[in-house]
Amino acid sequence: MLFELREVGLDRGGRAVLDSFSASVPEGSTAIVGPSGVGKSTLLRLLNRLADPDRGEIVYRGRPIATYEPLALRREVALVPQLPALLEGTVESNLRYAAELAEEELAVEATLARAGLDPSFAERDVDRLSVGEQQRAMLARALAQRPAVLLLDEPTSALDHAARDRIEAALAELRREQEVSIVLVSHDPEQARRLGDQVLEMPA
Amino acid sequence: MSTSIHVELWQVAASLALVAVAAAISFWQRADLERDILVATGRSIVQLTLVGYAIKLIFDVDSIWLVLLLLAVMVFFGAITARHRAAKVPDSFGPLLTALALAGAGTLGLVVALGIFDPTPRYLIPVGGMVIGNSMTASAVALNRLGDEMADARARIEATLALGATAREAAAPTVRRSLRSGMIALIDSTKTTGLIFFPGTMVGMLLAGASPTDAVRLQLILLYTLLGSVSISALTATLLAYRHFFTPAAQLREL
Numbered sequence: 001m002l003f004e005l006r007e008v009g010l011d012r013g014g015r016a017v018l019d020s021f022s023a024s025v026p027e028g029s030t031a032i033v034g035p036s037g038v039g040k041s042t043l044l045r046l047l048n049r050l051a052d053p054d055r056g057e058i059v060y061r062g063r064p065i066a067t068y069e070p071l072a073l074r075r076e077v078a079l080v081p082q083l084p085a086l087l088e089g090t091v092e093s094n095l096r097y098a099a100e101l102a103e104e105e106l107a108v109e110a111t112l113a114r115a116g117l118d119p120s121f122a123e124r125d126v127d128r129l130s131v132g133e134q135q136r137a138m139l140a141r142a143l144a145q146r147p148a149v150l151l152l153d154e155p156t157s158a159l160d161h162a163a164r165d166r167i168e169a170a171l172a173e174l175r176r177e178q179e180v181s182i183v184l185v186s187h188d189p190e191q192a193r194r195l196g197d198q199v200l201e202m203p204a
Numbered sequence: 205m206s207t208s209i210h211v212e213l214w215q216v217a218a219s220l221a222l223v224a225v226a227a228a229i230s231f232w233q234r235a236d237l238e239r240d241i242l243v244a245t246g247r248s249i250v251q252l253t254l255v256g257y258a259i260k261l262i263f264d265v266d267s268i269w270l271v272l273l274l275l276a277v278m279v280f281f282g283a284i285t286a287r288h289r290a291a292k293v294p295d296s297f298g299p300l301l302t303a304l305a306l307a308g309a310g311t312l313g314l315v316v317a318l319g320i321f322d323p324t325p326r327y328l329i330p331v332g333g334m335v336i337g338n339s340m341t342a343s344a345v346a347l348n349r350l351g352d353e354m355a356d357a358r359a360r361i362e363a364t365l366a367l368g369a370t371a372r373e374a375a376a377p378t379v380r381r382s383l384r385s386g387m388i389a390l391i392d393s394t395k396t397t398g399l400i401f402f403p404g405t406m407v408g409m410l411l412a413g414a415s416p417t418d419a420v421r422l423q424l425i426l427l428y429t430l431l432g433s434v435s436i437s438a439l440t441a442t443l444l445a446y447r448h449f450f451t452p453a454a455q456l457r458e459l
Contacts, residue, residue, distance in 0.1 A: 012458055050366060050455055070453045075368035085363035088377070098367045138363070145367065 002027050002061065002149065002181055003047060009055035010042055017042050020056070023200055029175045029182040031196025033189050038202045040185040041082060044151045047183065048077040075102040078147035082154040084134035091129070091137045092122040095144040102145035115140035116170035132163025139170065143180075150174070152184040156191065171195055209412050220245070262325045271328050275312075278336045279304040286344035290445070292351025294459065299444035300343055307339040307437035308332060311429050320425060331429065334405075338390065338430045339437035346386025346438040347445050353378040354449050355459075362456050371450035379442050386438030394427050403427070 003025040010018045018039035034040055045051045046058060049070040058065040065073070086094050092108055099106035109119045115136045121129075129137060135155060142150060155171070156164040172195065174180060186192045192199045223245050230237040262270050283300040290296040312332055321327035354361070357378055364374040372379075397403055405426050409419035449457055 048366060049453060050362060052453065052455070070455070071368045071370060074366055079366040081359065081363050081366065083359060085360040087360070087364065101368050101373075141367070
């Protein structure tokens with residue numbers, strides 16, 4: 001099992017944003033669906049220790065996630081947030097930053113291609129990209145670390161249909177390669193079915 | 205550099221005419237500042253008179269311990285004052301106190317060690333006051349900026365943490381910008397000094413009858429001393445304070 005969540009709960013501002021949530025997430029591609037506000041984004045942040053649960057336990061590949069060193073875990077379990085947040089500079093400088101943190105060799109063109117970007121994007125300034133392009137640059141940056149798991153938070157929520165299709169095509173390709181497990185959060189059940197080997201529903 | 209002039213009490217009283225001008229303008233234009241002007245004038249008389257007696261006492265006693273005590277009190281109240289400007293930074297008092305203490309001790313220690321000033325109350329108290337005052341402003345500005353930036357750049361910082369960056373790496377651009385904003389005001393005013401404004405020490409010395417050469421030299425020493433202290437305080441405050449936004453597991457704290 002990739003992740004096992006047992007009775008996981010998290011409070012923010014005196015309110016439970018996630019309560020007694022249990023689930024098993026296998027290797028491969030898993031889509032998590034549910035209405036907005038049920039704690040889908042929070043759940044993803046728990047899976048690479050950007051936050052820790054107040055209650056319950058999360059197990060990653062057979063070991064409690066709290067026993068993993070957070071920085072090393074995040075390089076192995078990469079999160080792509082809902083809204084792009086690149087560092088100032090070019091797309092390539094972002095990829096390089098990520099690769100160096102993970103101590104991975106960087107093949108710029110191949111990494112861009114896996115995220116559905118052509119080689120010309122390497123030199124582009126991130127401030128001059130559309131949101132859809134930035135989102136793919138975020139995906140490329142995560143892939144530059146050669147993670148074992150990709151956590152994707154609503155990867156297409158801010159995008160138009162054409163941009164969405166390009167991201168989905170890149171993700172479908174990653175899924176076929178089977179080098180990386182994917183946990184994807186979506187409010188769109190159709191998208192969840194298109195991209196997930198299994199679909200997990202979070203109750204409202 | 206020994207100069208002295210005598211200022212009569214009636215001269216001070218006469219200068220209150222300018223306070224009356226300020227109050228009249230406020231009243232005429234309904235700026236509603238008359239009360240503040242009154243309070244400010246009253247406080248300046250009381251505070252400066254008390255400080256004057258305190259300094260006279262310290263000069264008379266001529267004890268280095270009394271000087272250090274007074275400087276410590278300045279550092280303490282400086283940190284309390286600066287904390288209000290850094291309201292968005294959690295627990296900013298500790299970093300500010302450390303920053304002011306380090307800036308004061310570091311720069312005063314250095315100017316004494318280099319033989320620029322004698323370690324006597326006559327030098328340590330006025331220079332220490334300027335150093336601590338400027339350090340307070342610089343660290344307050346730096347932490348004010350840090351608080352704003354940490355809120356604005358939250359998404360970017362968390363996205364960088366998500367790559368496995370340390371808190372320090374993720375906050376680096378923010379820390380850099382905060383440090384710059386703490387230091388830039390004094391650097392800019394140092395650039396324009398003498399052109400756009402005459403700094404206070406020089407004005408004071410000229411009024412007191414010192415030679416322009418002495419006034420300029422002492423002013424230069426003080427400007428460079430302040431540059432050093434402002435850098436130390438802004439750096440110390442930001443480097444200590446940014447940590448308060450993160451947990452030990454390199455997670456952003458919920459604020």
